[in-house]
Amino acid sequence: MAKSACEICDLNASAELKKLGDISGKFDYTIALAGNPNTGKSTIFNALTGLKQHTGNWPGKTVTRAEGSFQFKDSKYKIIDLPGTYSLMSTSEDEEVARDFILFGRPDVTVVVVDSGRLERHLSLVVQIQEITNKVVVCLNLMDEAKRHGVEIDVRGLSRDLGVPVIPTSARNKEGISDLLVAIDQVATGKYIPEHKTISGISGESREAVQMVADKLLSIDADLPSPSWLAMRLIQQDSNIQTALVNQTLSAKVDSENIKETIDLANHYHEKLGFDYSDNVAGAIFAQVSKTVKSTVKTDTNQRAFRVDRMIDNVVTSKRFGFPIMLLMLGGILWLTIIGSNYPSSALSYLLLEELYPLLKGGADSLNFPWWLSGFLIDGVYLATAWVIAVMLPPMAIFFPLFTLLEDFGYLPRVAFNLDRLFKGAGAHGKQALTMSMGFGCNAAGVVATRIINSPREKLIAIITNNFSLCNGRWPTQILMASIFIGALVPSYLSHTVSTLAVVGIVVLGIGFTFFTSWMLSKTMLKGQASFFTLELPPYRPPRILQTIYTSLIDRTLIVLWRAIVFAAPAGAIIWLICNISIGDKSIALWTIHGLDPIGLFLGLNGVILLAYIVAIPANEIVIPTVLMLTAMVLGDASIGEGAGVMFEVSDGEIANILHMAGWTTLTGINLMLFSLLHNPCSTTIYTIYKETNSAKWTAVASLLPILFGVIVCFVVAQIWYLLT
Template sequence: MDQLFAQGSVSSSDDRTRDQIVSKIYETSNAITSDVLTFDQQDRFQRSEKIDKILTSPIWGFPIMLAILGLIFYLTIAGANVPSSMLATFFSTIEGYITAAFNAVNAPDWLHGVLVLGLYRGTSWVISVMLPPMAIFFPVFALLENYGYLPRVAFNMDRLFKRAGAHGKQSLTMAMGFGCNAAAIMSTRIIESPRERMLAILTNNFVPCNGRWPTIILMASLFMAASYTGGTATLVTAATVMGIVLFGIVVTLSVSWILSKTALKGVPTHYTLELPPYRKPQFWNTIVRATLDKSLFVLKRAIIIAAPAGVLTWVFANIYIGDTSILMYVVNFLDPFAQLLGLDGFILMAFILGLPANEIVLPILLMGYLSTGAMLEVENLNSLKNIFIDNGWTWLTALNVMLFSLLHYPCGTTLVNIYKETKSAKWTFLSFLIPTLIAVGVTFIIAQIVRGLGLV
């Protein structure tokens, strides 16, 4: 019987008793099955148990988990660079033909601006930046799930969530949040306790979803790994991204602990998780399914939202009241507050307009930095970095952009799902307010500390 049992959330005074009871149950059931059952593949059973002793070990479980996570990030970052550049070049070539067609029919400049500089460039940016990393990350993550490793991750993480007063199953919903937080909210239905389910809903936002990966990876590549080249640069980028993810997990556990002691007090529940046997992954079927069901679905959603956002940003940047565009009025209004957070008005404006979907934050930000309000054709990462530096960016700006992207309010789709799941405007508002306050507080503190020490 290839089964392990994870101990769920219980009060601290009962932890040891609970662990002893479950351990004894497992030992007894294992002894009974050994007496009455004969295994056809005894070697496979023993090998699986030996693997579990390592992967779920209190000593080796977490280091192995972090190493696998880091490897996934490394493969995603290293593998996405070339196809992203190829897609950007392809879309740039196509744009040349589209522009030529507009010129041939003497189309007005405003129509070319809206459809090409706004709609087409914004959409093509989303595709070229998002598709390659998603096409790597989601299939690799799906292979781990298919193999049976993710339940072992839940077993390891249960120890932490138990201490935070949350339910161990929250680790499974958190893992799903790496793909899409909106889907993670729906997955909280596996948590029977209303109190602990609400804890999961309010804190699932603190892991980066597919829409935040491009921002975090790009900032880490351009600024944190700027002094390195080749494989070392990719390694530093992956380490930075993993550090951001771990910080998000720490925030998740911390907020869960605070809420479990304040607004969401209650009697903790426990659960028993039966770990499935290891399975040989259906390699090609898993890759195709993850690519079609997750990558392309998420990309389709991003395009649907990014297209009108690109048009809207172009319009705001090209409609003037006096000698100032509507976009600049908004930026100038936001800039004083944004500077306190180590950001600027353009960055904060991009996050605000990016409420419908996190995927469109970067396109809106780049579009805003251009005086014409058109999406920039980026030839390579160096030219992109120069745009940021010309607008006053430092490593502190990049760091706080990553942190704000990680911690800030959920996207519009996630908020809608939260309301559908809770049927409460109050909890939906709190799910918006809590991460927003944390994002503002964290970036403000870091900005003031760094500037106070004279590091920028």
């Protein structure tokens, strides 16, 4: 069937865009997406591929390389989202990934996303990339914001000056994406051939050095791609480039013999010019960009937007209000989470535990399941999983979107700015303030968030100490223990306040341990210079509420919940089995509890608590139900509970009765609170730590250190208690 003129018109682009998500297969073209941090690169990536990579108003979101694909017209494209970088000259891992991909990966098009409002800075990356490849498309993103800020850009003039297609977009509003597709298509298919450009204006001896080394390279292979970029990298002693030349990766004509002289020459210039060389190159790049910007950009000298940002900053980072606002924000979020999740949590537990559970049990009976099969599957696996969902899902579904909204607005980097001085004192990074706060929601998510810390030493400190942030899963334990054992110590009109203060005290103690452990690690296992600290404070941006809720649900809540379920189901099975398999006259659980009791009492706890913490490694949420179930079993009173291995729910008052009957004292309550703060991370977090650090050693340190603290602290408290009573 013939296509209409509109359908085949280059301008009718979005109709031909097919977002293919992350499916793999054969591709016609490869696109690299480069750009400074915080330019909306990920938003562009999502708009093209239909993937929902989380984007935050926070520099350095894309640390690992994300890949996606889309189809446009008749071609299939693979697109690689490179880490956001300010430049391509540094030795940092991000920049190495970005520059090596552009050079060695030979993408058919490199799209450089820049912030239209800040071209003076962002075009310097464009200039550097043009030095490597001519197949560049510049995406002038955040056009809406630039307009609001009174920045006017002569797009055609800029395109002429740079010699590449320049496409204005505002990806957040999905504007300009179709034009961008057309430009990508034209450069990829060779319909438009962008100009070859090199950095001009490098002064004196440095220019001569680049020229000499480049000439030498060309004398070995006249077709070598981007010779002056290679020359510049060789003078900077980039070992990846040296290796690539020696191994003939870049050209078959170059080998370890004939390149030696060139590398020696480059090394000679490196010695001779020293810092002057890098100063000259960077100076030339910025000078060239300034010239371009001067002729193509008109800026409202008034800079209203900057003034608004400064006004907000003068309040939220001020001496007087900075800290109170921070505490208010975090406290507010936690309060909303705890209060707000009560209703959905009880609704979920009514649905899953009181409605669905008997149905499943009845169903199993009518199908003539043997008692052990229905017990194993429904009382064990189902009940534990259902419990985790009911207790875990609502608080996470509230905490993460709220946290993400603050992130989107741009407030979180200000928190890091405010707190950096304290973290510096502990040998850590200011951004740890954020990963720590995130840990109050979920430690696994907090560990993932440490990706924003770009120095490995400080990142490890943040990972290892994240468990000292009391996560959502542990709040119910704390609140219950505080109200049963501590609130009960004072007259009833004070009990609510006192038990709340006790929980706050535990949180503060956790923060104390975070600082202490960071300090201790930076003095011992992770000794080293505090690395260079730079933190960009991004412009404030109005948060996109619906999108934030959506992505934070998908990105954080569901992923963490899924992992927890995967770990909780087998835990349920194990809990049921140890309660129902007997050796001699006692179940395995009872044997273990009796065996652990002496150690437990020594620590001011008991065997039930220790066993509960062993079997509930998958999720802190099931500690209390497991403790209750095991306690009922130990008491052996058939009127309490639902039977061996079956978790059950009763009111707080009844819980208090059961625990008192089992001989719990105020000390048990206090030490359970302490132990709940100071014990190994849940298995989801341990797994996440392993994935982030890729090291069994650091995973072991992060898992065992808190337990060591817990044992010491509980022991000391118990001994003091025994002395005084």
